[in-house]
Amino acid sequence: MSEQERIQKQRTDRANEPAPEVSVDATKGDQLKADLDDLLDEIDEVLEENAEEFVRNYVQKGGE
Amino acid sequence: MSIAKVLGIETEYGIAGGPDLDPIVASSIIVNAYAQQGHTRINWDFAGETPDMDARGLPSLTAFAPIVETHLANTVLTNGARLYVDHAHPEYSSPECRTPLEATLYDLAGEEVMRRALQVANQSLEAHQAITLYKNNSDGKGNSYGTHENYLVSRDVDFAHIVRAMVPHFVSRQVVVGAGKVAAETESGVEGSPAFQLSSRAEFFEEVVGLETTLKRPIINTRDEPHADAERFRRLHVIIGDANMSQVATLVKLGSTALLLAVLEDRGPAVFPSPPRHPVGAVRAFALDPSLSHTVLCEDDQRRSAWDLQDQLWHLASLYAATGDADSVGSPEEVDQVLTQWREMLDGVRDDRGAVADRVDWVAKLRIINGYRDRYGLDDGDARLRAIDLQYHDLRAERSLAQRVGLRELHRFDAIREAVHNPPETTRAYFRGQCVARYPDQIVAANWDSVVFDLGEGPLRRVPMLDPLRGTRLLTAELLETSPTADDLLEALDR
Numbered sequence: 063m064s065e066q067e068r069i070q071k072q073r074t075d076r077a078n079e080p081a082p083e084v085s086v087d088a089t090k091g092d093q094l095k096a097d098l099d100d101l102l103d104e105i106d107e108v109l110e111e112n113a114e115e116f117v118r119n120y121v122q123k124g125g126e
Numbered sequence: 127m128s129i130a131k132v133l134g135i136e137t138e139y140g141i142a143g144g145p146d147l148d149p150i151v152a153s154s155i156i157v158n159a160y161a162q163q164g165h166t167r168i169n170w171d172f173a174g175e176t177p178d179m180d181a182r183g184l185p186s187l188t189a190f191a192p193i194v195e196t197h198l199a200n201t202v203l204t205n206g207a208r209l210y211v212d213h214a215h216p217e218y219s220s221p222e223c224r225t226p227l228e229a230t231l232y233d234l235a236g237e238e239v240m241r242r243a244l245q246v247a248n249q250s251l252e253a254h255q256a257i258t259l260y261k262n263n264s265d266g267k268g269n270s271y272g273t274h275e276n277y278l279v280s281r282d283v284d285f286a287h288i289v290r291a292m293v294p295h296f297v298s299r300q301v302v303v304g305a306g307k308v309a310a311e312t313e314s315g316v317e318g319s320p321a322f323q324l325s326s327r328a329e330f331f332e333e334v335v336g337l338e339t340t341l342k343r344p345i346i347n348t349r350d351e352p353h354a355d356a357e358r359f360r361r362l363h364v365i366i367g368d369a370n371m372s373q374v375a376t377l378v379k380l381g382s383t384a385l386l387l388a389v390l391e392d393r394g395p396a397v398f399p400s401p402p403r404h405p406v407g408a409v410r411a412f413a414l415d416p417s418l419s420h421t422v423l424c425e426d427d428q429r430r431s432a433w434d435l436q437d438q439l440w441h442l443a444s445l446y447a448a449t450g451d452a453d454s455v456g457s458p459e460e461v462d463q464v465l466t467q468w469r470e471m472l473d474g475v476r477d478d479r480g481a482v483a484d485r486v487d488w489v490a491k492l493r494i495i496n497g498y499r500d501r502y503g504l505d506d507g508d509a510r511l512r513a514i515d516l517q518y519h520d521l522r523a524e525r526s527l528a529q530r531v532g533l534r535e536l537h538r539f540d541a542i543r544e545a546v547h548n549p550p551e552t553t554r555a556y557f558r559g560q561c562v563a564r565y566p567d568q569i570v571a572a573n574w575d576s577v578v579f580d581l582g583e584g585p586l587r588r589v590p591m592l593d594p595l596r597g598t599r600l601l602t603a604e605l606l607e608t609s610p611t612a613d614d615l616l617e618a619l620d621r
Contacts, residue, residue, distance in 0.1 A: 094480050098497045104530055113513035123214035125138045125271030126339040
């Protein structure tokens with residue numbers, strides 16, 4: 063389920079709201095999807111290579 | 127009439143790497159790297175710090191007084207900020223600012239200070255010892271560190287009224303200014319195995335009101351340390367906030383809170399929405415519900431969602447501003463900017479998240495988390511999703527995901543660069559920063575409410591600054607301009 067569908071579903075789930083109109087027109091939806099695809103490509107380029115180790119090694123002492 | 131909402135943000139940065147992976151050593155390297163660049167080498171002065179003083183006026187028998195670690199690196203910058211090692215994190219405390227927009231600028235200056243410190247520090251370290259910094263609030267393993275806001279509040283306001291009025295905002299504002307987080311990490315948080323939360327900090331809060339900041343964290347912190355004339359001022363120390371990467375989110379977090387405090391000073395607590403019966407349960411449950419549909423029972427027996435509370439609070443602030451009383455927060459244009467952004471973000475998170483993915487951190491983060499998960503068919507608990515969450519907050523330009531998701535900018539880079547060096551002009555931070563810049567060899571220490579000079583002969587001379595609104599450019603620029611040396615300055619002050 064895409065994020066858009068997910069939001070759509072959440073909106074539909076809300077009993078106290080009128081049934082949602084189609085929230086964005088097709089052109090805007092396609093544009094958002096294309097932008098997201100480009101962004102995910104970029105994330106692939108800069109994401110730490112060994113995610114498992116990167117996440118495991120990030121340990122902090124509490125602060126404040 | 128409400129008093130000027132002087133404000134600022136203190137941020138503890140997450141830190142990784144360094145020699146022997148010791149975070150205290152690494153944090154000291156960061157602070158010293160910046161200080162030794164010649165920007166400043168003036169010590170922080172601990173006189174007047176009373177972090178264990180309780181605003182409720184009761185002796186706090188169960189509280190652990192924060193330990194003041196005087197041996198750790200600790201310095202004051204020419205922009206009036208404090209840069210130091212707090213526990214095991216490098217921390218930047220912004221100078222006192224006069225408006226939310228200005229405080230947002232000085233928060234960004236703090237990021238830039240950290241970036242520069244990182245660059246200098248890593249030049250002197252082996253590649254395998256390189257340090258990295260993250261503007262975030264937890265490690266995903268149950269350890270949290272803070273992003274605290276501070277607001278000047280009139281001493282006339284009863285502390286119980288602050289609790290009554292502000293709890294609804296502090297439990298619900300995450301809907302618009304939460305930084306988002308993949309999964310959960312505390313004992314109670316992991317019970318429901320959430321895939322995503324609106325706030326990185328919510329699950330760490332255990333009390334409604336209290337003095338501690340590291341244990342049993344409270345929604346309203348009672349630390350009564352005004353760093354100013356205690357007869358006239360309180361400093362509300364807000365510990366329940368996320369570190370925002372979105373500049374607009376920082377603005378709305380500060381602006382909404384400052385406006386509501388002004389409403390409280392001028393209108394009293396009765397005009398505020400009824401608080402949840404169980405604020406701790408509410409702040410956690412709201413965080414666990416990206417659908418924003420969860421409601422909680424409030425003290426008036428009505429059920430409200432976080433969105434409902436924010437909607438009521440927005441109307442309250444908006445009505446207040448419309449009467450023309452919001453000067454204490456900022457110019458009419460600036461207050462309007464805060465209210466407009468707050469409203470758009472609030473409507474956007476409900477009706478059109480694509481429209482606010484350029485401002486709401488949790489929406490921006492959730493968008494890439496879900497996109498990445500769907501592209502590769504990952505499980506919710508996949509390490510790559512947690513890595514994306516962490517890297518969203520990475521300060522390095524070559525790794526930062528926040529810099530890539532298209533967040534809207536409020537301040538141009540040249541303004542941020544100026545703010546790294548120069549203090550705000552309309553608070554006492556101006557005098558502090560200018561003294562540090564002009565008389566570095568005669569200042570032995572400085573802190574929020576004084577600057578201490580050593581003129582070589584006689585006792586040390588402390589110049590008190592008990593009013594955050596004195597020491598401004600308007601009041602001191604001429605004095606500073608006509609005082610080429612610290613001796614001249616002190617002589618002029620004696621006259």
